[in-house]
Amino acid sequence: MKKRIFRNFTIIICFALTIGSVMLYLVMSSILLEKEKENLMTTLKTLDYAQGDLLENDAIFKNFLDDEDERLTIIDEQGKVLLDSGVEDAEMMENHLQRDEVKEALRDGFGYDIRFSDTLKENMLYAAYYNESVHQIYRISTPYHGLAAYGYMLVPLLLMTLGVSLLISLWMAKRFSDNSVKPLEEIAAEIAKISKRGAALHFKNYDFEELRAITSALTQMKQELETTISRLEQEKLIRTEFFSNASHELKTPLTSIRGYAELLNSGMVKEEQYAQCIARIMIESDHMIELINDILMISRLEGKHMDAQATTFDLGALIQDIVDAQMPLALKDQIQVHTDLAHVEVVAAKRYMQELANNLITNALKYNRANGQVEIELTKEETGIKLIVEDSGIGISEENQARVFERFYRVDEGRDKKVGGSGLGLAIVKHIVHYYEGTLHMHSKLGIGTRITVHLPILAKQIDH
Structure with a gap:
């Protein structure tokens, strides 16, 4: 990964340097061209002040040229060449009216063009100036090779600049790749501990x-x-x-x-x-x-x-049937059972509701005392039903209350064996409550009794009688 990041970063840097070099070349070429145009136009404007003697005095005409490679031409409005510093017989030259720099000078006052000269066999820069007072066009040309003419100076400097930039960029690329990969290596080392x-x-x-x-x-x-x-x-x-x-x-x-x-x-x-x-x-x-x-x-x-289908039934009537079925157990120890059961129509698995209520009521009777009390209350709430089973029995200590809903857990092994049962009653109650995503709360004190409250968020409807 580190090598790939370094390689990609290097490619991006080289691409950026190449683009930068090309743009620099274009900008410098443009600046150089504008400078050459400005110099040529300055020469033409100077020539304009001395134009009176140019056609008669060839020496004055040629003194305006800074370089022997430069050519100066005077053209009339019809494109006829009146005088040319590079040709002895200017009248023999072809008409220049269709030359781009000439047409531009006649239209705008100044004109420029770069083209290959068949006479000199090289690229030439042409600058033309139109003098309205004498109705003549002054044109000057000079060889133009752009930045190539300065290659012996620019190439070493450019190569040195690119070399230094590349070395600095490669150093930054390596540092970047190291800094990018190091955190990942550290994270990978920690992941191994998972x-x-x-x-x-x-x-x-x-x-x-x-x-x-x-x-x-x-x-x-x-x-x-x-x-x-x-x-x-x-x-x-x-x-x-x-x-x-x-x-x-x-x-x-x-x-x-x-x-x-x-x-x-x-x-x-x-x-x-x-x-x-x-x-x-x-x-x-x-x-x-x-x-x-x-x-x-x-x-x-x-x-x-779910091994029992949900049906609609009267939960209050179901609990009353369980109470009636358990009355022999209550009468055995003279336990009084008081019920306050609302007639609530619920949608649930009838078998599960029967198991839940039967286990709570059976435990309230089994672990009660002679002449004790059992209170059973069923009410409808906004989100479902609430069932409370309270007894006046032996109660459960605080340390045992957290475990009475575990499977096979018995508070008093001897008493539990005596009254019978599988030891799974309250565990089943807990699982039924969790199945319906309800809540289960126990409040108990030794020697006073136990109250268990169940909230079930099941679909319920009050039945009016």
């Missing part, structure tokens, strides 16, 4: 805004990459713990089922105990099926794979 975990990127504060934008983007990319890797590692750890916990949770009912099956197979079970063993196997089978279904639901919710 793949190294925990390695910080250190960029200089470069003068170019574009380079600062690149370094800023790379720093942000490094930070995002570190965050992504941390998140993936965390997710990997969570998955590992999940499969470990799932295996443990499945192992328990399977061990129980196998134990009862072996007991039945041994023939040692009395007839009156046979039905009890079968019932226990059925309970453990249901527990295992419930656990598997909960695991599958969490997996689908995490992957945003």
Whole structure:
């Protein structure tokens, strides 16, 4: 890259020097031509003052010439040559009326032309002046080679100037290429650290805004990459713990089922105990099926794979049905359930809403105390619905509140085993809320109770009764 920048920069410099030289040549040629014209015209004007004796006195005529290569000609208005310093018999010369400098002098008073002379075999500069008082045209000519005549002086000077300019330009080109590539090399060295975990990127504060934008983007990319890797590692750890916990949770009912099956197979079970063993196997089978279904639901919710179609239904009526179904559990411990359920027509997956409400209500009953209270409230908001489930149960400590929504996390392992459940209820609630991009808030105190508030931004409409 450095060589390419240097090469391109050198080409541009050489092109610029060439263009500059050509323009300088044209400007100097123009200045030289104007100077020659001015000198010739000065000679002609001087000649005009002495014109009375010119045609009779050849010596005076020739004294006006500064150079032996110059020619002086007097022409009348019809183009006839009256006198020429280079020709003995001027009357034998052809008519000059169609010469450009003559026509221009007759029209404007002054005329100029540059052309090749067949007589002298070289380029000549012609200057003509029209004297109206005597009706004659005075013309002077001189060899004209432009700057080529000064080549022996200009060429060495020009070559020296170009050489110095080229050396300075090449030095600047090399410095520019080095300064341009060096920041990129430094940035490339830092980029190599991106793949190294925990390695910080250190960029200089470069003068170019574009380079600062690149370094800023790379720093942000490094930070995002570190965050992504941390998140993936965390997710990997969570998955590992999940499969470990799932295996443990499945192992328990399977061990129980196998134990009862072996007991039945041994023939040692009395007839009156046979039905009890079968019932226990059925309970453990249901527990295992419930656990598997909960695991599958969490997996689908995490992957945003909708396995239940959205329908329109009365969410208040659905929650009331869940409360009615759980009344035996409430009556067992004399728990009073109070509901304030608005009839809200929502568009959502009915199965997910049923899982969410059922897990919250079931937990409020299971982890309550005898003669306790459960308050359930459903209201419609501008952006969706709000569901509050509050109990007067055992409560949750602050250190455990942050983890109760984790999969298989149990605050009190002994009590949780006693009341049953897969340990995934609140994890399912959290995933359903996140699926609908809602919010979930818990407020709990030990020995006082727990209140869980859910906001879901789903399409909802108040039903008037």
